[in-house]
Amino acid sequence: MTGQRTVTFNHNPLLEKGLPTWRPRLVLFALLAGSLTLIGRAVYLQGFNHEFLQAKGESRYSRVIPVPATRGRITDRNGEILAVSTPVSSIWAIPSDARLAPADMRQLAVLLELDVDELSRRLATERDFVYLRRQLAPDVAERIAALRLPGIHQHQEYRRYYPGGEVTAHVLGFTGVDDRGQEGIELAFDAQLKGRPGSRRVIRDRRGHIIEDVESIRPPRDGEDLALAMDAKIQFLAYSALRQAMHTHAAKAGAALVLDVRTGEVLALVNAPTFNPNNRSNLSGAQLRNRVFTDVFEPGSTMKPFIGALALESGKVQPQTVIETDPGRMTIGRATISDVRRHGALTVAQVIQKSSNVGTVKMAQQFTPDEMWRMFDTLGFGAPLELGFPGEAGGRLRPARSWRPIEQATMSYGHGISTTLVQMARAYLAFARDGELLPLSLTRVEAAPTEAQQVFSSATAREMRHMLELAAGPGGTAPKAQVAGYRVAGKTGTAHKLEGGRYTNKYVSSFVGFAPVSNPRLIVAVMIDEPSAGQHYGGAVAAPVFARITEGALRALGVAPDAPLAPLHLAGKGDRPAVPKGDM
Amino acid sequence: MIRIDAVLLSLVVGSALGVVASQHQARKLFTELEREQSRAHELEVEWGQLQLEQSTWAALARVEGVARERLGLQEPLPGRIVVVKGAQ
Numbered sequence: 224m225t226g227q228r229t230v231t232f233n234h235n236p237l238l239e240k241g242l243p244t245w246r247p248r249l250v251l252f253a254l255l256a257g258s259l260t261l262i263g264r265a266v267y268l269q270g271f272n273h274e275f276l277q278a279k280g281e282s283r284y285s286r287v288i289p290v291p292a293t294r295g296r297i298t299d300r301n302g303e304i305l306a307v308s309t310p311v312s313s314i315w316a317i318p319s320d321a322r323l324a325p326a327d328m329r330q331l332a333v334l335l336e337l338d339v340d341e342l343s344r345r346l347a348t349e350r351d352f353v354y355l356r357r358q359l360a361p362d363v364a365e366r367i368a369a370l371r372l373p374g375i376h377q378h379q380e381y382r383r384y385y386p387g388g389e390v391t392a393h394v395l396g397f398t399g400v401d402d403r404g405q406e407g408i409e410l411a412f413d414a415q416l417k418g419r420p421g422s423r424r425v426i427r428d429r430r431g432h433i434i435e436d437v438e439s440i441r442p443p444r445d446g447e448d449l450a451l452a453m454d455a456k457i458q459f460l461a462y463s464a465l466r467q468a469m470h471t472h473a474a475k476a477g478a479a480l481v482l483d484v485r486t487g488e489v490l491a492l493v494n495a496p497t498f499n500p501n502n503r504s505n506l507s508g509a510q511l512r513n514r515v516f517t518d519v520f521e522p523g524s525t526m527k528p529f530i531g532a533l534a535l536e537s538g539k540v541q542p543q544t545v546i547e548t549d550p551g552r553m554t555i556g557r558a559t560i561s562d563v564r565r566h567g568a569l570t571v572a573q574v575i576q577k578s579s580n581v582g583t584v585k586m587a588q589q590f591t592p593d594e595m596w597r598m599f600d601t602l603g604f605g606a607p608l609e610l611g612f613p614g615e616a617g618g619r620l621r622p623a624r625s626w627r628p629i630e631q632a633t634m635s636y637g638h639g640i641s642t643t644l645v646q647m648a649r650a651y652l653a654f655a656r657d658g659e660l661l662p663l664s665l666t667r668v669e670a671a672p673t674e675a676q677q678v679f680s681s682a683t684a685r686e687m688r689h690m691l692e693l694a695a696g697p698g699g700t701a702p703k704a705q706v707a708g709y710r711v712a713g714k715t716g717t718a719h720k721l722e723g724g725r726y727t728n729k730y731v732s733s734f735v736g737f738a739p740v741s742n743p744r745l746i747v748a749v750m751i752d753e754p755s756a757g758q759h760y761g762g763a764v765a766a767p768v769f770a771r772i773t774e775g776a777l778r779a780l781g782v783a784p785d786a787p788l789a790p791l792h793l794a795g796k797g798d799r800p801a802v803p804k805g806d807m
Numbered sequence: 808m809i810r811i812d813a814v815l816l817s818l819v820v821g822s823a824l825g826v827v828a829s830q831h832q833a834r835k836l837f838t839e840l841e842r843e844q845s846r847a848h849e850l851e852v853e854w855g856q857l858q859l860e861q862s863t864w865a866a867l868a869r870v871e872g873v874a875r876e877r878l879g880l881q882e883p884l885p886g887r888i889v890v891v892k893g894a895q
Contacts, residue, residue, distance in 0.1 A: 293851070296858075304862040307855050386862035423841075435834065436841045459867040708888070784890055 284426050285437060291379060292418025294402055295446030297395060297409075299455040300488075300667045305391050306409070308381040308402065312364030313357040318346045320374030327372055334367050335359070357400060358382045383409075385500045387455070390462045393494040393513045394453060394665070396613075397503065407513065408451065408665065411611045418446040450667040452488030457481055457776045461491040464771040465749070469495045472754035472764050478514040479768060480648045481776060482746040484737060486671045487652065487661035489645075490745070490776070517614045519641040520731045520750065523718030524700075524761070526637030527583045528654065528687055531575050533598050534586040536683045542572045542690070548581040555629045560584055576693040578700045578715065580636045587635030595631060596623035601678050602650040603660065604642050610665055618642040637716060644733070648748035651735050654688055654712075655743035657681035688712055692740050701734060701762035706774040708784035710740035713747075713769060715761030720753070729753045734765035738773045741785040747772050 268276060297306040314335060323331065323346075332339045335356045345353055357380070359367075364377055383398045385391065396407020404413035421443030426435040461479045469477050474495075481491040498510040512518065534540045545568050552561035562579050574582030587595065599605060605620025619641045626634070633639045642650075645663070652660050658679035661672055679687075691712035695704040701715045713736015719726040735748040749765040749772070758764055863869075874880040 293855075296855070304858045307859050309855050309859060310852055384859050386859055386866060388866075388868075390868065436838050437834065438837065439841075456867065459871075463868075463871075708890075 284428070285424055286427050287422050287424050287440060288433075290421040290423055290443045291381065292420050292443035293445045294381060294383065294398070294418055295416040295448045297416070297449050297451060299451055299453045299458070300490075301454065302450070303455040305387050305451065305453070305455070306383055306385050306395055308383050310361060310379050311358045311382040312361060312377045313380050314355045314359060314364065314367060314375065314377045316346060316353050316355055316376065317351060317374045318348055318353055319351070321346050321372070322374070323372060327370065330370060331367065331372060331375065334363055334370075383500075387458075388499050388501060389497045390459055390493070391453070391455075392497050392500045393515075394451070394458075394492050395500065397500045406511065406613065408449070408612075410613045411665070412449055416446045416449055419444040452483070452486075452490060452664055452667050453492070454490045454776075454779070456779045457772070458491040458493065460775040460779070461747075461772045462493045462497075464768045464775075465493050465495050467771075468749075468751060468764065468768045471756065472751060472758065473756040474751045474764075475753035475755075476509070476512075476514060477749070477751045477768075478518075478644050479750070479772060480515050480644055480746075480748045481772060482648055482652065482663065482748075484652065484655045484743045484746055486668050487649075487663045488668055489663055489665050491772075513612070513614070514750070514752070515644045516610075516612050517616050517643070519616050519618045519643055520733075520752075521639070521641050521718045521721060522637040522647055522733060523716035523731070524578045524580075524636055525647055525714045525716035525733055525735045526635065526640070527578065528575055528691060528714055529598060529602060529650065530583050530587050530595075530635045531571055531690065532654070532679050532683050532687050533590065533595070534571065535686055536679050537590075537594075539589050540571050540586060542686050543570050545570055546574055546582045546585050548574070548579050548585075551581065553581050553584065555584075555632050556627070558629045560632060572690045572693060575687075575690040575714070576696075576699045578694070583635045584632040587631060592623040592626040592631050595634065596620070596626075598678075599634075599640065601660075601676070602653065603646055604640065604650070608645060608649065608663060610645075610663055612665065616643050618646055637718060644748050644750045647733075647735055648746050651737060651746050651748070653678040654684050654691065655737040655746055656684070658684040688740055688743070691736065695736060695766070699762075700760070701736075701766035701769075703762060704734060704736055704766035704769050704773075706738060706770050706777070708786055709738050709773070709777055709782075710786045711738040711770070711773060712736055712740045713766075715766060717759060717761045729755075730759040732759055732761040732764040734761050734769045736769055736773070738777060739782060739785040744780065744782050745773060745776055747776070 291310075294308040296304060296308075299305055328342060329339055332342045335342065337356065342355065345355060355375070359377075367375065368377060380400075381402045383402065385395060385397070387395075394407055396409040396411075397405055398409050399405045403417065404410035409416065421439070421441045423439045424437040425433045426437060428434050461481055465477050465479045468474070477495045479491070479493050480489065482488070483490050492513075492515050494512065494514050496510050498506055535542065540546075547568050548562060548566050549568070551565035552559055554560075560580050562581050566573070566577050566579050566582075569577060569579055569582050571582075571586070573579075574586070599620050605618055607615040607617040609615070621630075630639045649660065649663055656675070658677055658681050659675040660678050661675050664672075689712075691714055692710060693699050694715070695701050695711050695713045701713060704711055704713050713734055716731070716733040716735070718731045718733075720729040720731055721727075722729070731750060731752050732754055733748070733750040735746070737743045737746045747769050749768045751764045751768070754764045
């Protein structure tokens with residue numbers, strides 16, 4: 224061993240040199256520190272930071288994608304579809320990815336129904352995301368997908384279709400491009416109709432194709448279907464009758480409303496001019512207005528029966544009490560109230576039948592403003608009915624203490640007070656229903672509401688029904704309201720329009736009535752704004768619309784006729800029965 | 808000692824494999840469920856489209872037009888309507 228210069232594995236001469244003791248320690252320490260660092264790092268990554276890292280990792284392949292929910296359908300009371308959502312596709316692009324060959328560009332432009340220039344302009348934008356076309360039919364979208372163009376993507380949306388088109392436009396309203404209600408029922412019942420989109424987690428590959436579904440995070444919940452009170456047949460009848468009247472009388476606007484007397488349901492509600500909810504470009508405000516709810520107008524003579532009822536109810540007059548209306552005009556303060564023609568001495572029933580202003584004012588003068596105000600208020604004038612319809616107007620009913628005598632007088636025949644058509648129609652429920660008012664409903668109700676409000680006694684209501692039947696009869700103001708086979712009752716209204724605080728020579732003609740008188744089933748209210756083809760009296764303009772709607776609606780509902788058909792048998796070849804000619 | 812270790816180890820491995828298998832099974836079933844659900848949804852959509860089509864064809868305005876113009880129908884005159892008593 225000594226002196227031998229052999230090098231063996233465990234006799235390295237270098238080792239014999241005797242290293243300084245710090246060197247192995249340093250190496251050992253360095254190694255230890257190194258491995259501690261690594262362990263520390265590993266613990267940090269796996270223990271403390273692992274959620275973040277795992278999320279990062281997952282985001283490379285796993286995605287949460289939304290699952291759209293369908294908006295509920297709207298149907299009429301018999302289940303006819305009025306509005307339904309169906310999927311469509313929206314085409315969008317990531318402009319930086321979309322480098323298209325000119326041929327592809329042309330093909331895409333044709334499918335999108337866009338100009339090639341317009342398309343390239345949209346794709347030239349700096350943004351990361353641009354819609355090329357929204358709400359495209361599914362078959363076109365499939366053809367675009369088949370082109371497999373880079374940077375062009377699509378996603379599913381829903382579009383609302385209204386098969387009824389113009390007929391139901393004002394009741395239903397419409398939804399926006401985001402499938403949320405913007406007008407009408409769509410807005411009023413948005414919470415019920417709208418679905419709640421769900422979401423699910425999927426695994427996607429590099430190109431974004433879904434490879435595997437992992438889990439459902441939240442299932443989508445489709446919107447609830449909604450059954451309206453509307454009857455599609457009656458709605459269509461009302462629509463065509465109103466449209467015809469608009470045309471015949473060259474009117475500016477019009478509205479009609481049909482109520483079910485037994486339940487307070489709104490069976491039909493139409494407006495003119497109307498619009499097509501399936502194609503809403505070039506819409507004007509006048510077309511969109513739902514006049515039944517949002518337009519207030521001075522009702523005119525349709526108000527008179529309420530004064531008559533108030534007078535009967537208080538016992539101040541009997542139906543046969545005679546009121547002197549000669550000479551057909553009377554002076555209150557500096558103003559003069561006049562009738563269309565001299566009627567002489569009239570009974571209360573005749574005042575309503577002939578629609579005498581003077582007679583009505585004389586009845587109204589027996590009451591204090593407060594008593595009259597209270598009746599108007601109970602009937603629901605001056606405050607919105609709160610049906611939940613957007614933009615519902617309340618009308619104008621000033622507090623009684625500010626009424627001057629002339630105002631109290633004019634209010635009795637429907638001037639100086641303004642209401643909406645729906646308020647007027649509802650107030651007539653009190654006559655049609657033995658003195659009771661019901662809350663109205665736009666949606667189908669299963670049982671008649673119980674919270675009826677007694678406004679007049681049933682005896683008064685019966686008397687008024689009789690008087691209103693006279694008003695719609697041969698000697699009344701609206702013989703044209705008559706319907707073959709049914710007894711009808713109702714009152715005309717012809718009011719000068721207020722413009723800028725002055726009465727003009729433009730008119731609002733209206734008719735509110737019910738049928739059949741023996742057991743009222745329907746209330747039909749019609750309003751024609753600015754008839755300008757010569758005639759403007761409610762009896763000539765609005766009453767025929769009432770007759771057409773009532774006749775068809777009663778037949779559609781299968782209501783048994785309560786009047787003999789025979790006298791109207793000689794109706795000739797026209798489809799309207801011949802009725803005695805009235806002069807109003 | 809070693810025996811217990813071996814038993815525990817095999818149990819752990821077995822359970823791990825079980826987890827993998829059941830996870831796989833769950834995913835397979837989930838995919839199937841998804842497929843059926845999307846089929847149900849597609850059918851729902853198709854039903855909606857068919858309803859839409861039906862109500863477009865059955866629109867009263869169209870029916871009236873066809874009845875009056877193509878078939879030459881007209882409303883019966885009031886005197887030609889027979890009311891059957893007791894129908895209501």
